Amino acid sequence: MKEVLELRINNTFSTLLPTSIVGDDSGPVTKIKIETGTPEFQSVKEIAEKVKKEHTESFFYGWSIKRNYNKKEIEHAALFHLIISNVFEPAGEECGTLYDETADCEICGSNRKQLTPLTLKQNSIPKKDISQTIAGEIVISEKFVIACQQRGLKGLITNPIVFNKGNSNFFQLIASSQAELSQKTIAGINPFDLSISNEGEIYKCPKGHTIGLNLLSEPYLLNSPSIKEYDFFESVQKTGIKRGLLRPAPIYFCSPAFKKMIDEEKLTGFAFEVAHID
Numbered sequence: 001m002k003e004v005l006e007l008r009i010n011n012t013f014s015t016l017l018p019t020s021i022v023g024d025d026s027g028p029v030t031k032i033k034i035e036t037g038t039p040e041f042q043s044v045k046e047i048a049e050k051v052k053k054e055h056t057e058s059f060f061y062g063w064s065i066k067r068n069y070n071k072k073e074i075e076h077a078a079l080f081h082l083i084i085s086n087v088f089e090p091a092g093e094e095c096g097t098l099y100d101e102t103a104d105c106e107i108c109g110s111n112r113k114q115l116t117p118l119t120l121k122q123n124s125i126p127k128k129d130i131s132q133t134i135a136g137e138i139v140i141s142e143k144f145v146i147a148c149q150q151r152g153l154k155g156l157i158t159n160p161i162v163f164n165k166g167n168s169n170f171f172q173l174i175a176s177s178q179a180e181l182s183q184k185t186i187a188g189i190n191p192f193d194l195s196i197s198n199e200g201e202i203y204k205c206p207k208g209h210t211i212g213l214n215l216l217s218e219p220y221l222l223n224s225p226s227i228k229e230y231d232f233f234e235s236v237q238k239t240g241i242k243r244g245l246l247r248p249a250p251i252y253f254c255s256p257a258f259k260k261m262i263d264e265e266k267l268t269g270f271a272f273e274v275a276h277i278d
């Protein structure tokens with residue numbers, strides 16, 4: 001597996017980059033790609049820490065981690081991390097979905113209870129077989145639901161979505177079971193900052209609900225019966241924080257049979273990385 005970090009460097013500081021790193025300068029930012037674990041990664045990490053200490057402006061604005069696997073790594077994977085990249089608004093709460101937030105964790109905002117069917121605005125849903133609202137509500141197509149039923153995949157609860165105008169043929173996807181993340185799973189603010197709190201927000205809930213703001217590593221799970229029994233499930237622990245409509249969200253996992261279905265049925269909106277069992 002090759003892990004590459006993409007960064008959008010603030011051009012105020014791009015001259016600090018080692019000459020061995022050639023980026024793509026687009027005016028206010030320079031986009032760079034560096035493989036993790038290399039000397040270049042280490043030197044960029046040191047610059048990021050130095051800038052954070054000495055300046056109020058950010059060294060970089062955006063970041064993302066891309067993992068590329070070879071064929072063998074994909075074929076031999078016992079478990080996958082399911083990534084839903086299409087995110088949309090408005091969220092359920094803005095369209096009339098009712099939640100009970102009285103039992104929310106006062107630190108991280110986890111544990112709200114959905115009281116009514118997920119209600120959304122018809123035209124806001126991406127034309128994909130899976131997507132999610134910014135509040136983490138997962139939306140799936142009828143085609144996806146039928147494919148899962150035909151193949152007898154386990155662990156998926158699919159409830160009809162209601163539109164506030166017109167008929168819906170979309171469903172909300174909920175995991176029926178959970179598994180515990182292991183300590184090997186790394187989360188933090190960004191790849192150079194593993195802080196568990198910032199400006200009054202606590203990203204690693206002392207009650208154990210959340211492990212950090214963003215997932216930074218491939219996920220690792222403690223072995224549990226859920227892993228063998230279900231084709232789809234979620235992590236017990238979440239990442240993120242309650243902020244406006246945002247809520248902490250679990251990490252989703254799926255079996256090789258689930259991934260095979262997505263590939264064979266050419267379902268859209270899904271991305272996969274390898275997940276590990278500790």
Ligand SMILES: [Zn+2]
Nearest residue numbers: 105108205209
């Ligand atoms: Zn909490």
